[in-house]
Amino acid sequence: MTAKTLEALADVEAATVEVHDVHKWYGTHRVLDGVDLTVRPGEVTVILGPSGSGKSTLLRVINHLEKPEIGYVSINGELIGVKRQGERLKELSERAILTQRGRIGFVFQNFNLFPHLTVLDNVAAAPVATGRLTKPEAQELARELLARVGLADRTGAYPRQLSGGQQQRVAIARALALRPGVILFDEPTSALDPELVGEVLAVIKDLATSGTTLLIVTHEIGFAREIADRVVFIDGGKIIEQGPPSEVLDKPQHERTRDFLSKVL
Ligand code: ADP
Numbered sequence: 001m002t003a004k005t006l007e008a009l010a011d012v013e014a015a016t017v018e019v020h021d022v023h024k025w026y027g028t029h030r031v032l033d034g035v036d037l038t039v040r041p042g043e044v045t046v047i048l049g050p051s052g053s054g055k056s057t058l059l060r061v062i063n064h065l066e067k068p069e070i071g072y073v074s075i076n077g078e079l080i081g082v083k084r085q086g087e088r089l090k091e092l093s094e095r096a097i098l099t100q101r102g103r104i105g106f107v108f109q110n111f112n113l114f115p116h117l118t119v120l121d122n123v124a125a126a127p128v129a130t131g132r133l134t135k136p137e138a139q140e141l142a143r144e145l146l147a148r149v150g151l152a153d154r155t156g157a158y159p160r161q162l163s164g165g166q167q168q169r170v171a172i173a174r175a176l177a178l179r180p181g182v183i184l185f186d187e188p189t190s191a192l193d194p195e196l197v198g199e200v201l202a203v204i205k206d207l208a209t210s211g212t213t214l215l216i217v218t219h220e221i222g223f224a225r226e227i228a229d230r231v232v233f234i235d236g237g238k239i240i241e242q243g244p245p246s247e248v249l250d251k252p253q254h255e256r257t258r259d260f261l262s263k264v265l
């Protein structure tokens with residue numbers, strides 16, 4: 001293995017994520033209404049909330065796929081998507097935003113793999129496109145990452161030849177290929193048949209125990225109880241309550257949290 005591939009496989013420094021007073025609205029619809037959240041390095045945070053409460057928007061704001069009307073996000077102290085100019089925040093260039101986004105892993109509900117690329121090239125593509133590794137180096141890295149998610153034997157397959165659970169594991173390997181300091185998961189198992197959920201949760205659990213900072217939107221309450229350091233309950237674009245699973249899931253303080261849990265448990 002080359003030195004560069006080894007370096008790309010080494011443990012990444014887990015990131016701190018700070019969401020500071022974020023407001024996001026579409027017309028008069030307030031989707032995020034003053035969200036403050038700090039996630040410490042290596043912390044596993046599960047975000048729960050009803051459909052339409054703003055969970056996906058929050059992840060998209062962290063990745064600067066959406067721009068907040070008010071507030072900002074920083075990762076390891078670096079502002080995402082903007083820079084300070086006096087009292088104001090000024091948008092960064094597209095290129096700078098893409099560079100930042102490369103350091104934030106994002107795993108979508110519907111996998112979003114490149115259909116025309118093999119599994120190996122899906123994982124190898126980004127390190128090559130960003131100039132971090134040569135193609136042979138990136139493919140070597142991709143083989144290692146695919147082995148880590150249990151897909152060493154499917155490197156030559158195309159996404160359509162895989163089950164949903166396998167495709168999502170490829171998507172996770174792809175997110176890891178850029179050595180992200182944090183990985184955001186948006187309902188990673190909700191598009192899967194029930195019998196395929198476990199294999200994806202097992203891979204996420206492996207990441208959780210390896211010290212990566214994770215923010216996971218999921219309705220899998222049992223999984224949240226098992227792996228979350230913190231559970232955050234969102235409703236109507238606001239954090240209603242947060243704390244360790246033993247508090248938020250077992251002794252929720254707010255009526256809205258109790259109501260939500262009674263429906264999903
Ligand atoms: P969740 O992920 O919790 O289900 P979302 O963050 O996807 O919620 O959406 C929160 C609210 O914002 C929903 O009411 C949704 O319809 C609205 N919304 C999301 N994206 C847009 C958009 N691009 N334009 C208008 N409304 C949007």
Ligand code: MG
Pocket residue numbers: 055056057186
């Ligand atoms: Mg959503």
